[in-house]
Amino acid sequence: MRRSFPSAVMALAGLALAWTGSPAAAQDWPTRPVTLIVPFLAGGPIDVIARVQAQKLGEILGQTVIVENVGGGGGALGAQRIARGTPDGYIFVMGNVGTHAYHPTLYAKPLYDPVADFAPVGLTTESPRLLVARPTLPVADLKGFVAFAKANHATMSFGSGGLGSATHVPCLLVNQAMGVTVTHVPYRGAAPAMQDVIGGRTDYMCDSIQTAVPQVKQNNVKALAVLSAVRSPLLPEVPTAAEAGLPGVEADTWNAVFLPKGTPEPIVRKLVAAVNQTLDDPTVRKRLDELGLAIVPPERRGPDYLATFVKSEIARWAPAIQAAGLKVE
Structure with missing residues (x-):
């Protein structure tokens, strides 16, 4: 009896695992709330985007979508949680250029493989960075x-939402273009980094357009340049970096949804369809447009496109990170 009891337990566990991974279980997904990991603190640009989409996504899926903030490591800690997560469809991440393009070049020992450790769902939005300075500069x-x-770079500092984040590397491009070295002050998220720019404790940052614009309009920070090929309709009077005499500084960022690798294909397909339906919803589109975000067109959505896109973005950003001599040990 003592020898057979563990065997019986293992058999039951195997049956349970087989059931949860079965096509029928996948087709029934989701039967309980799902969790969307935002790999940054609440109040930052990715958090704003995720919360705009989460409510509608929950309505479509028929289950609550819980937004959970997991800050740290420039987004790497939150993304790592998905890379190691159970592939059952009940946890996924809103990744971005920092978590899935900068990470493998930035880290001497990457916490995960952006290509091999995730099941891509699809791109959602894109937006430019905005170079802003403290009001007293x-x-x-x-x-x-x-x-x-x-003239003053030795005593200056710039903030970001974390080492290797999408608010860090764009400022490295700015610094390289200016030919200066400035002290970097990493925070656990973009929101506290912006607060220190407003308070004059750091000199500048390269923030997302959707969270920077309200601060610009309230005169809390100075908008110096849009780090994109074209101006933003939210701040049409602010020139691009190239227009203002600093060419070669384009740092559009993107956001995308990823599941853990090995998530059953029926679940991936259902989430793909739900995300696309969310992006096509008029109310969601209106809100994202107000935030200055460009919704990715249908031909650039889906797992196949995202898988190829991530590889190309890793290759695109590697030279800039390497040229800056940036490496996290």
Whole structure:
């Protein structure tokens, strides 16, 4: 009896596992609330985007979508949780260029493989970075900022939402273009980084357009340049970096949904369909448009496109990170 009891337990566990991974169980998904991991603190740009989409996504899935913030490591800790997560469809992540393009080059020992450890669902939105400075910085435009930075870079600092985050690497491009080295101050999220720019404790940051614009309009920070090929309709008076005399600084960011690797295909397909339906909802589209986000068109959505896109983005950003000599041990 003592020898057979563990065997019986193992048999029952095997039956349970077989059931949860069965096609029928996958087709019934979801039967309980699902969790969307935002790999940054609440109040940051990714958090805003996720919460706009989560409510509608829950309505479509017929279950509550719980948004859980897991900050740290420039988004790496939250993404790592998905890479190691149970592939049952009940946990997925809103990744971005930082978590899935910068990470493998940035880390000497990456916490995960952005390609091999995830089941891609699809791109959702894109947006430019905005270079903003503290309100007391004695400059009026990008030209003045460049001159000031060249003269004072040894005593200046810039903030970001974490080492290797999508608010960190774009500022490295700015610094490289100016030919200066500035002290980097990493935070656990973009929101506290912005608060220190507003308070004058750091000099500048490269924030997401959707969270930076309200601060610009309230005169809490100075908008110096849009780090994109074109101006933003939210701030049409603010030039691109190239227009203002600093060419080669384009740092559009993107957001995308990923499941753990090995998630059953029927679940992946259902989440793909639900995410696409969410992006096509007029109310969601209106809100994302108000935030200055571009919704990815249908031809650039889906798992296949995202899988190829992530590989190309890793290759695109590797030279800039390597040129900056940036490496997390």
